Every structure is written in C-alpha cells, then in structure tokens.
Amino acid sequence: MNNFTSSLKPFSIFIVLKTCYNTNIKIMRNILGILMASFLLIGMSSFQPYKITPKKKWVHLGSRKVNWGIEKDVIEVGSNEGGFTKLKIKVTGGAVNMRKMMVTYGNGNKDNIPLKFNFKKGAESRIIDLKGGSRKIKKITFWYDTKNHSKRKATVHVAGKKG
Numbered sequence: 001m002n003n004f005t006s007s008l009k010p011f012s013i014f015i016v017l018k019t020c021y022n023t024n025i026k027i028m029r030n031i032l033g034i035l036m037a038s039f040l041l042i043g044m045s046s047f048q049p050y051k052i053t054p055k056k057k058w059v060h061l062g063s064r065k066v067n068w069g070i071e072k073d074v075i076e077v078g079s080n081e082g083g084f085t086k087l088k089i090k091v092t093g094g095a096v097n098m099r100k101m102m103v104t105y106g107n108g109n110k111d112n113i114p115l116k117f118n119f120k121k122g123a124e125s126r127i128i129d130l131k132g133g134s135r136k137i138k139k140i141t142f143w144y145d146t147k148n149h150s151k152r153k154a155t156v157h158v159a160g161k162k163g
Contacts, residue, residue: 058088058159061140065155066096070145075158077137084137085163087128091119094154098125099143106136115142121154127161134163 061084062075089098098115105111111131119125140158 058161059084061087061137061158061160063155063157065093065153066144066146067153068146070143072141072143073156075140075142075156077139077160083134083162084160085130085134086161087130087140088159088161089115089119089125089128089142090157090159091121091123092155092157093121094152095120095146096154096156097145098156099145101128101140101142103130103140104138105132106138108138119154119156121152 061077064073064075066073087101087103089101095118097118100115101113103111103113109132113128115125117125137160142156144156146154
C-alpha cells in the first residue's frame with residue numbers, strides 16, 4: 001500500500017492545483033463581470049436625459065439682383081413673417097460692397113446695421129443678432145456699391161432664423 005499511496009501523491013497534488021486554478025479563474029471572471037456592470041451603471045447614471053428641442057431653421061426671406069454703381073434695394077418680407085432673432089446675408093453671381101442694412105419691423109421700429117463688408121461671389125455674412133428678441137420683419141433695406149468692377153451682377157440673399 002505504501003507504493004500505491006506514494007504514486008497517488010503527485011497526481012492528487014496536480015488535481016488539487018488544477019481545481020484551485022479553475023476556481024480562481026471562475027472567481028476572477030465573476031469579479032470582472034461585477035466590475036464591468038458597476039462601471040456601466042455608474043457611466044449611465046452620469047448622463048443627463050436627452051432633451052429633444054425643435055431645431056430652428058433658417059428661412060429664406062428674399063433675394064435681390066443688384067445693379068452696377070451705388071444703389072439701395074429693398075426686400076419686402078411682410079409683417080406676417082415673424083419671430084426672427086437672427087439674419088444672414090449670402091451673395092451669389094458676382095461681388096458687391098455692402099455698406100449698411102436697415103431692418104424695418106412689423107411694429108414700424110427700425111434697426112440700422114452697419115455692414116461695411118466686401119462680399120465676394122459665394123460669400124456669407126456673419127450671423128447678425130436682431131435687437132429685442134424674436135421680431136416680425138416687414139422689410140430689409142440695404143445700401144451697396146459695385147465699384148469692384150464685377151463682370152456679373154450679384155444677387156443678395158437674406159435668410160432669417162426663427163427664435
């Protein structure tokens with residue numbers, strides 16, 4: 001019997017070590033799973049709920065093809081169009097030197113906006129904030145010149161952003 005027990009000792013140690021190793025792997029997998037679930041829960045709880053807000057779009061208010069020389073043109077918007085907080089100008093077809101713009105609101109108040117900007121073909125203005133929040137626009141008058149000797153007449157497009 002002595003020979004039999006001595007021959008089992010190395011084999012039994014191997015079984016014990018393998019069992020411990022497998023048990024440790026299972027424990028490590030469980031701990032890893034718990035940690036990952038914890039991180040996921042912490043990460044999800046730190047986010048604020050997503051609020052769906054309607055996107056405010058730019059609305060085309062009108063266009064005017066400009067003449068050569070020093071001129072003034074008016075884009076009639078109509079006081080029924082309303083609720084604008086910002087304006088943007090885009091020039092197509094040619095170049096134009098914008099001097100100033102006057103916005104006449106639905107209530108008759110006027111807002112003079114100095115531009116003094118040379119628009120090249122395809123250029124856009126900065127976003128122009130209107131005073132007084134959301135306003136109805138009756139008309140937009142702009143003064144310009146085409147002393148830059150553009151071969152093509154420019155078209156001025158005005159867009160408004162509803163607020």
